[in-house]
Amino acid sequence: MTTINGFINAINDELNKNKEYLTELDGLIGDADHGINMARGFNAVVTKITDEDTDIGATLKKVGMTLISTVGGAAGPLYGTAFMKAGGASVGMTRLDSETVEKMISLALTGIKDRGKAMKGEKTMIDAIEPALEAVRVGIENGNSLIECLEMAIVAAEEGVEFTKSIRATKGRASYLGDRSIGHQDPGATSSLIILKAVTAHYKTKVLEV
Numbered sequence: 452m453t454t455i456n457g458f459i460n461a462i463n464d465e466l467n468k469n470k471e472y473l474t475e476l477d478g479l480i481g482d483a484d485h486g487i488n489m490a491r492g493f494n495a496v497v498t499k500i501t502d503e504d505t506d507i508g509a510t511l512k513k514v515g516m517t518l519i520s521t522v523g524g525a526a527g528p529l530y531g532t533a534f535m536k537a538g539g540a541s542v543g544m545t546r547l548d549s550e551t552v553e554k555m556i557s558l559a560l561t562g563i564k565d566r567g568k569a570m571k572g573e574k575t576m577i578d579a580i581e582p583a584l585e586a587v588r589v590g591i592e593n594g595n596s597l598i599e600c601l602e603m604a605i606v607a608a609e610e611g612v613e614f615t616k617s618i619r620a621t622k623g624r625a626s627y628l629g630d631r632s633i634g635h636q637d638p639g640a641t642s643s644l645i646i647l648k649a650v651t652a653h654y655k656t657k658v659l660e661v
C-alpha cells in the first residue's frame with residue numbers, strides 16, 4: 452500500500468544520495484550547505500513519521516514544521532512552508548489524485564513565493580516548481596493519469612533546472628555573486644526536481660504492485 456510515510460522515506464533516500472551533489476552545486480554559488488541542510492531536515496523528519504501517520508495533510512504539516520525547526524538558512528523555512536501548505540490541501544486524505552496534487556503544488560508554490568518574496572526567473576527553486584505545476588495543469592486538462600501528470604512535471608522541472616544555468620541569481624546568497632552566478636545550476640531548483648522524481652518513482656512502483 453502507498454503510505455505517506457513511504458513517500459517521505461523515498462524523498463529522504465534520494466536527498467541523502469544526492470547530499471554531496473547538492474552541496475557541490477551550492478559551493479559554486481552559495482555556502483556549500485544545501486545538501487547538508489536537506490539531508491539533515493529529512494533525516495529528522497523520518498524519525499517523526501511512521502506508517503501510523505495515514506492522514507496525508509496532517510503528516511505533511513508535521514514534515515513542514517520539522518523542516519522549519521531543524522533546517523536553518525533559506526531552504527528550511529521555504530521547504531517547511533511548502534510542505535505545510537501542501538498539507539493544507541490534503542487534510543483527511545489517504546490517497547492522492549491529480550486535482551489534489553495540483554492544489555498541493557499550487558499552495559506550496561504560493562507559500563514559497565510569499566515567504567521568499569521571489570518569482571520565476573530569479574534562479575531559485577521556483578524555477579523548477581512553477582513549470583512543474585503548469586505541466587500538471589496541462590496534464591489534467593488533457594485527461595492524463597496522475598503518473599502521466601507527474602512525468603510531465605518532471606520534464607518541465609528538468610527544463611526549469613536547466614534554465615537556472617542561464618540566468619543571474621537575484622534572491623538568496625547566490626545573488627551576492629551577481630553576473631558570476633550565470634552558468635551555474637541552482638541547488639534549490641535541483642532539490643525540488645529530486646523530490647519530484649522521488650515521489651513519482653515511489654508512486655510508480657507502488658501502483659504497479661497493486
Ligand SMILES: Nc1ncnc2c1ncn2[C@@H]1O[C@H](COP(=O)(O)OP(=O)(O)OP(=O)(O)O)[C@@H](O)[C@H]1O
Binds near residue numbers: 484485526569622
Ligand atoms: N527568496 C527565495 N525564494 C525561493 N528560493 C530561495 C530564496 N532564497 C534562496 N532560495 C533557494 O534556496 C537555495 C539555497 O538553500 P540553502 O539550503 O543553501 O540555504 P542558504 O541560502 O545557504 O541559507 P543560509 O544562507 O542562511 O545558509 C537556493 O538554491 C534557492 O533555490
Ligand SMILES: [Mg+2]
Binds near residue numbers: 477
Ligand atoms: Mg547554502
